[in-house]
Amino acid sequence: MSGLAADLRVIAALGRRAVNQAFRRPQFLAPIVVFPTLFLAVNTGGAGRAIDLPSFPHVHGFLDFQLAGSMVQSTMLAGVSAGISLALDIEIGFIDRLIAAPVRRSVIVLGRLVATMVLGALSALWFLTVGLIFGAHIQGGVPGFLLVVLLVALCAAAFGSVGAALALKSGKASVVQGIFPLVFVVLFLSSAYFPRDLLLQPAETIAQWNPMSFIAEGIREPIAFGMDTGHTLKALLGIGIVGAIGAALSSWALRARLRSG
Amino acid sequence: MRKATNEVVRVPGAAIPGILAPTIFMLGLTSVFGKLTLLPGFATDEYMTFILPVSLMQGAGFTGAATGVNLARDIELGWFDRLILAPPPRWVLLTGTVLSASLRALMPITVLLIVGFAFGVNFPGVGGLALAVLLSCAFAATAASWGVMLALRFKTQSAAPLMQAGIFMAVLFTASYAPLELLTGWLHDVAEINPVTQIIDAVRQGFIGNVTWGDTLPGLAALAGLLGLLYGLALRGLHRVGA
Numbered sequence: 095m096s097g098l099a100a101d102l103r104v105i106a107a108l109g110r111r112a113v114n115q116a117f118r119r120p121q122f123l124a125p126i127v128v129f130p131t132l133f134l135a136v137n138t139g140g141a142g143r144a145i146d147l148p149s150f151p152h153v154h155g156f157l158d159f160q161l162a163g164s165m166v167q168s169t170m171l172a173g174v175s176a177g178i179s180l181a182l183d184i185e186i187g188f189i190d191r192l193i194a195a196p197v198r199r200s201v202i203v204l205g206r207l208v209a210t211m212v213l214g215a216l217s218a219l220w221f222l223t224v225g226l227i228f229g230a231h232i233q234g235g236v237p238g239f240l241l242v243v244l245l246v247a248l249c250a251a252a253f254g255s256v257g258a259a260l261a262l263k264s265g266k267a268s269v270v271q272g273i274f275p276l277v278f279v280v281l282f283l284s285s286a287y288f289p290r291d292l293l294l295q296p297a298e299t300i301a302q303w304n305p306m307s308f309i310a311e312g313i314r315e316p317i318a319f320g321m322d323t324g325h326t327l328k329a330l331l332g333i334g335i336v337g338a339i340g341a342a343l344s345s346w347a348l349r350a351r352l353r354s355g
Numbered sequence: 356m357r358k359a360t361n362e363v364v365r366v367p368g369a370a371i372p373g374i375l376a377p378t379i380f381m382l383g384l385t386s387v388f389g390k391l392t393l394l395p396g397f398a399t400d401e402y403m404t405f406i407l408p409v410s411l412m413q414g415a416g417f418t419g420a421a422t423g424v425n426l427a428r429d430i431e432l433g434w435f436d437r438l439i440l441a442p443p444p445r446w447v448l449l450t451g452t453v454l455s456a457s458l459r460a461l462m463p464i465t466v467l468l469i470v471g472f473a474f475g476v477n478f479p480g481v482g483g484l485a486l487a488v489l490l491s492c493a494f495a496a497t498a499a500s501w502g503v504m505l506a507l508r509f510k511t512q513s514a515a516p517l518m519q520a521g522i523f524m525a526v527l528f529t530a531s532y533a534p535l536e537l538l539t540g541w542l543h544d545v546a547e548i549n550p551v552t553q554i555i556d557a558v559r560q561g562f563i564g565n566v567t568w569g570d571t572l573p574g575l576a577a578l579a580g581l582l583g584l585l586y587g588l589a590l591r592g593l594h595r596v597g598a
Contacts, residue, residue, distance in 0.1 A: 124516035132523055139542020141388050156539075275375045282383030288476025297386035 104197045108205025113212055115179055122179060125171040125274070126217055131224065134164040137287060138228075140204045144288070149290055153318045154231045162314035163286035165242070167307060168217040170277045171248040174212040174270060177257025194293040199352065201264070203344055214250020218243040222317075230317070238316030245313050245329050252333045255340025262296045262347035285309040308332035372420060373417035374463045378413035378470055382404055385474075387409050390534055398534050399477075399563045407471040408559035409531040410549070414463030415495035419456040419530070421514075423502015426452065427512045445593045449503065453500060453586065456499035457492040476562065486571065490558050493578050498522050500585035507592035513516015524550045550577035 116122045134157075142156040153159050162280055183189050192202050222239060232238050240282070252281075260270045281287070283297050284306035301307045312329020315322045379397060381403065389402040399405050429435040474476065502518045509517075521593065528545045529552040531540060538546055546552050557574020560566050 101416045117511065124520070128516060128520055129523070132520065132527070136532065136542070138528040138538050140527075141391055143394055143537050144388070144391060144448030144534065147390060147393060191521055275379050276378075277382055278379050282379070282386055288387045291391050294389040304553075351411075 098336075101198055101201050104201050105205045108192075108202065109208035110155065112176070112179060112206050112209030112215075113154050116175065117212060118137035122175045125175055126168050127220060129170065130164045130168040130217075130221075133167065134160055134221070134224070137163070140237060141288075145274040145293075147292060149289070149291060153320075154233075155229060157225060157228060157230045158233075159314065160231060160287065161221055161317050162310045163281070164343040165218055165221050165313055166249065166284075166286050166310045167244055167277070167281055168221065169214050170253050170281065171274070172210050172213050172217065173253025173255075174252045174274055174277060175257070176213075176306040177259075177261040177270040177273075178267045180206050181265060181270050185241055185259065185263045185267060185285045189347075193352070198347060200345075203258050203348065206258055207251045210254030211251040215243050215247040218246035225317070232317050233320040234316030238321055238341045241316050241321070242313055242327065243327070245309070245333070248330075248333050248337075249309055251330070252337035252340060255337055255344050258335055258338075259340055259343035259347050261350055262344060265351070280306055284310060295302070305332035305335045309336075318346070373414060373418045373459075374466050376417065377410040377463055377467060378412065379466040381467060381471065381473070382412035388532060388583075391537075394533070394537060395539055396534060397591060401475065401477065403471060403474055404562050406532070406561070407467065408487060408555055408562060409529075410471075410528045411464055411491045411558060412494055412555060414467055414521075415459050415460040415491040416462040416498040417519065418463060419482050419498025420457075420502045420518040421502075421524045422456040422499040423506040423518045424453060424512055424515045426503055426550050427514060430506060430510045432511060439561040439596055443470045444587065446590055449500075449586070449590055449593055450504060452497045453499045453589075456495045460492050460495035461488075464488055468567065476579065479561030480566070483566045486566060487558045487561060490574060490578060492556060493498050493582060497582045497585055500582065502588045504585060504589040504592050507589065507596065525549070526555075531555065550581055553577040554581075 116126070137160050140156045143353045144150055145153060145156050145159075151159075161208075180189070188200060192197065222242060226232070234241065257270060260266075260273065264270065283300040284304040285293070285301050286306060290298060290307065307327040309332040312325045312327075312332070315325040371478070383484040384406050385403040387404075389425070391397060392400050392402050392405070397405075426435065439445075468484075473562070501521055505514050505521075507517050509515075527547050528542065530546050532538075535546055535552070536542065554577050555574075557571050560570040
């Protein structure tokens with residue numbers, strides 16, 4: 095029990111450090127908050143008339159529909175930012191010192207993931223607040239609001255694990271930073287920003303299988319349409335797939351890094 | 356100017372995001388919002404033809420803003436202190452830096468045009484194409500002036516998000532996704548007064564119709580005004596260094 099308590103203390107300390115780091119350096123916070131917010135503003139104003147398209151689902155407004163996409167974008171970028179921060183820690187030798195310290199190795203990654211989860215929850219609160227201020231309705235009410243925060247936080251942790259895997263494998267911030275554009279490829283090939291059946295091919299077909307579509311639709315449902323268990327479970331499945339891949343790769347990369355010294 | 360353009364040869368990887376990001380955005384936005392062309396009043400039935408000029412401006416703008424990030428790095432490393440002691444007048448140093456951004460912008464512009472035409476974007480004619488390239492290069496110089504101004508003000512690479520966000524807003528808070536009359540809410544009002552809307556309209560005209568003086572002159576005037584203003588502010592910042 096004391097071992098678990100010690101691990102939790104280390105996770106909390108590392109998590110607090112990572113959150114503080116994000117707030118101190120605008121380079122880390124900008125991709126999580128500033129750019130997705132600007133993108134939300136442009137998408138909503140620029141493509142707002144899309145709700146007049148014949149097969150667009152009936153929603154209160156395009157902003158309600160877009161919020162989920164912005165939150166998913168924010169969490170994906172939070173995951174990349176977490177990876178960059180971890181890689182910077184590797185570059186400056188901080189991780190080597192942690193490895194030499196009497197703490198469980200997995201705790202080093204878990205601390206970073208907890209911080210990413212907190213940033214994800216803050217991002218959800220930010221976007222829901224912005225949405226409500228600018229006239230969005232949350233059809234799922236307070237339970238829907240809380241469900242969205244929970245899903246976005248879990249989603250951030252899942253993407254954080256992928257970012258951590260890249261950081262542990264490469265050990266270079268510039269390599270992790272290089273996947274920023276890929277985030278948008280994955281998002282554009284999902285239903286994060288537009289209904290699946292209104293996407294052009296081949297995006298429409300790929301979006302049917304992209305776990306990001308399940309996640310975005312699961313987050314969107316409580317906002318734009320109301321609570322729906324099926325969509326929530328699909329979102330959890332999507333998050334589980336991403337998280338499992340990230341956890342497996344992180345574990346493999348950490349072992350490889352320890353073996354190579 | 357040679358020093359700034361040499362960076363492309365010495366660190367080719369650094370140029371990739373400036374090329375890759377607008378290309379991904381052009382292809383991605385077309386996949387996502389392509390059916391907006393079904394809305395009554397949309398200027399073309401090919402969304403990529405409509406969005407390509409925006410991507411050209413985005414690519415040129417981000418390349419220009421990167422000049423500011425590079426300058427901030429030079430300031431942090433102390434290289435800029437040595438440069439400022441060199442005999443050439445400061446406006447020469449600034450002009451060289453800003454013009455190098457225009458040259459480097461040719462990389463994303465070329466890639467975007469090749470990809471766009473490969474995906475069936477309408478050919479705007481030689482005149483329309485030349486105008487689009489010229490205006491995009493000049494916009495890169497404008498963005499570089501913006502980046503240099505911020506780099507001299509903040510003297511740190513931490514200002515990079517501000518440089519990029521400024522360009523992001525300037526380019527996308529316009530009739531970027533849809534014609535002005537189809538924009539909704541505040542974006543319609545902002546796009547109407549944003550001078551970059553005029554520049555995008557001038558770049559776009561050959562792709563969706565004919566090139567006319569009526570669409571070209573407002574774009575040229577808006578670009579000249581923005582470039583003059585931001586270049587002036589950057590030069591003022593440069594003169595204040597060590598004063």
